[in-house]
Amino acid sequence: MSDLRRLRRTDPSPPVRMVHLGLGNFFRAHQAWYTHRANRGLPPEEQWGIAAFSGRSTAVAEQLKEQDGLYTLLVDGPQGPEAEVVESLVAAYPGTDLASWHRHLADPAVAVLTLTVTEAGYRVGADGELDLEDDQVAEDLEAWREGRTDALATAPVRIASGMAARRGAGAGGLSVVPCDNLPGNGATARRAVLGAARVVDPDLANWVEAQVSFVSTAVDRITPRTGEGDAERAAELTGAEDPAVVVTEPFAEWDLAGDFVAGRPAWDEVGAEVVEDVVPYERRKLRLLNGAHSILAYAGGIRGHETVAEAIADPEVAAWVEQWWELAIPTLTLPRETLDDYVGALRERFANPAIRHRLEQVAADGMQKIPVRFVPVLQEVASSGTDVDGALRPVAAWVLHARGQGVPLTDAAAGRVRELVSGDLPEAMERVLRHWDLDPGLTTRALALADEVAVASPQEG
Ligand SMILES: NC(=O)c1ccc[n+]([C@@H]2O[C@H](COP(=O)([O-])OP(=O)(O)OC[C@H]3O[C@@H](n4cnc5c(N)ncnc54)[C@H](O)[C@@H]3O)[C@@H](O)[C@H]2O)c1
Numbered sequence: 225m226s227d228l229r230r231l232r233r234t235d236p237s238p239p240v241r242m243v244h245l246g247l248g249n250f251f252r253a254h255q256a257w258y259t260h261r262a263n264r265g266l267p268p269e270e271q272w273g274i275a276a277f278s279g280r281s282t283a284v285a286e287q288l289k290e291q292d293g294l295y296t297l298l299v300d301g302p303q304g305p306e307a308e309v310v311e312s313l314v315a316a317y318p319g320t321d322l323a324s325w326h327r328h329l330a331d332p333a334v335a336v337l338t339l340t341v342t343e344a345g346y347r348v349g350a351d352g353e354l355d356l357e358d359d360q361v362a363e364d365l366e367a368w369r370e371g372r373t374d375a376l377a378t379a380p381v382r383i384a385s386g387m388a389a390r391r392g393a394g395a396g397g398l399s400v401v402p403c404d405n406l407p408g409n410g411a412t413a414r415r416a417v418l419g420a421a422r423v424v425d426p427d428l429a430n431w432v433e434a435q436v437s438f439v440s441t442a443v444d445r446i447t448p449r450t451g452e453g454d455a456e457r458a459a460e461l462t463g464a465e466d467p468a469v470v471v472t473e474p475f476a477e478w479d480l481a482g483d484f485v486a487g488r489p490a491w492d493e494v495g496a497e498v499v500e501d502v503v504p505y506e507r508r509k510l511r512l513l514n515g516a517h518s519i520l521a522y523a524g525g526i527r528g529h530e531t532v533a534e535a536i537a538d539p540e541v542a543a544w545v546e547q548w549w550e551l552a553i554p555t556l557t558l559p560r561e562t563l564d565d566y567v568g569a570l571r572e573r574f575a576n577p578a579i580r581h582r583l584e585q586v587a588a589d590g591m592q593k594i595p596v597r598f599v600p601v602l603q604e605v606a607s608s609g610t611d612v613d614g615a616l617r618p619v620a621a622w623v624l625h626a627r628g629q630g631v632p633l634t635d636a637a638a639g640r641v642r643e644l645v646s647g648d649l650p651e652a653m654e655r656v657l658r659h660w661d662l663d664p665g666l667t668t669r670a671l672a673l674a675d676e677v678a679v680a681s682p683q684e685g
């Protein structure tokens with residue numbers, strides 16, 4: 225590998241017109257890739273360059289800096305892998321570089337701020353407002369009040385402080401485009417940012433309300449963490465050494481609803497859909513894809529599987545996913561045929577053996593995901609008198625997972641999760657149901673489903 229050349233830019237970089245927070249794999253397989261595609265054929269000065277910031281880490285920013293922001297996207301489809309070098313990312317920074325963050329956001333040429341900061345990264349409480357009790361949010365707000373804007377860590381406070389820099393520079397409005405898997409991500413981002421601004425500077429909150437638009441999106445492209453051997457596979461195709469390679473699937477979807485107050489790349493010319501209302505798409509995606517992923521992660525993990533492809537190949541786990549889809553489909557509003565096609569594609573996407581999507585990664589932050597993916601369906605199904613097993617089983621499996629079975633628990637709210645699921649299993653199950661306003665009368669059934677998931681589990685103890 226070391227004899228290979230690193231990727232290097234030969235053409236001039238496009239100007240920075242977009243900023244991104246959360247320099248992870250998904251951003252590079254999705255928003256940066258759509259932007260790269262939309263740039264093709266435009267003169268460099270009309271293209272959209274992106275300055276992207278990691279959460280905190282420095283490693284990926286350093287790797288990308290050494291190759292002028294270029295990286296390989298390895299698309300693993302049925303015809304074998306294909307490699308594409310993505311050119312839209314022109315500057316990569318560690319999230320700790322707040323000076324560059326403020327400088328880019330204060331630039332009038334910047335028109336769009338995209339986000340992938342995870343569901344938990346919005347730091348909102350159960351009421352959907354910024355959680356001012358969150359220790360890191362409180363620390364950030366104090367630092368900002370004291371003028372220490374180089375020490376901010378949470379996404380909402382970093383964004384609000386970036387908006388202050390922008391207002392100060394007279395750079396005008398921009399559009400914030402959250403791309404995390406949560407319902408109403410535009411409205412959530414807006415409330416989180418306004419919540420932070422209001423505490424420190426109410427005039428700034430007014431400015432954001434008047435000048436900044438928050439676009440809602442549904443995003444889709446299964447993008448696992450890069451694994452062993454991926455860089456070598458990419459190198460065989462490109463002849464270049466690329467430690468920042470990202471592996472993804474051929475499928476990609478992006479639905480966007482909202483105003484772009486300062487313009488945007490022509491994403492709609494390269495496959496993205498600009499829609500009036502994103503809710504039907506977002507619900508389809510969150511319930512059918514992400515809901516099924518959560519079942520595979522919690523139940524499949526307990527049955528000893530390590531990846532999505534392995535778990536969906538287990539006929540019992542696959543039957544639980546099918547049962548979930550049967551219950552979830554009637555709760556969606558898109559035409560039945562469209563939904564059936566989507567599920568048909570999911571069966572193939574999940575089974576793609578080249579995508580090693582580890583259940584451990586998919587399982588993270590269940591405390592944020594269960595109420596969005598399963599609770600509304602459970603409530604709707606229970607009120608119609610239909611058998612709820614398909615939607616209750618994932619909650620039961622999550623309780624076992626949170627109590628230590630299957631893949632390890634990773635959750636931004638791990639302390640609260642452990643409190644909820646501790647002690648006697650029947651009591652824990654009932655506590656969890658009550659926590660999400662579900663009928664505690666479902667406890668006995670949930671315990672039976674938990675038993676079913678745990679039966680034959682190599683890790684049952
Ligand atoms: N991977 C996928 O298949 C996929 C598909 C659709 C949507 N998403 C969304 O994208 C998010 C990121 O996925 P990924 O695969 O890129 O993960 P990743 O682990 O590769 O990267 C996550 C990025 O977010 C940053 N980050 C994490 N927490 C943050 C925080 N609190 N504040 C600011 N930045 C933070 C990290 O530093 C990193 O840069 C997911 O949580 C999900 O909401 C992912």
Ligand SMILES: O=P(O)(O)OC[C@@H](O)[C@@H](O)[C@H](O)[C@H](O)CO
Pocket residue numbers: 343405443444445446447513514517518585586587588
């Ligand atoms: O990204 P999360 O953590 O919301 O959920 C894990 C996976 O379900 C998710 O990343 C999917 O792969 C993705 O949403 C596909 O578009």
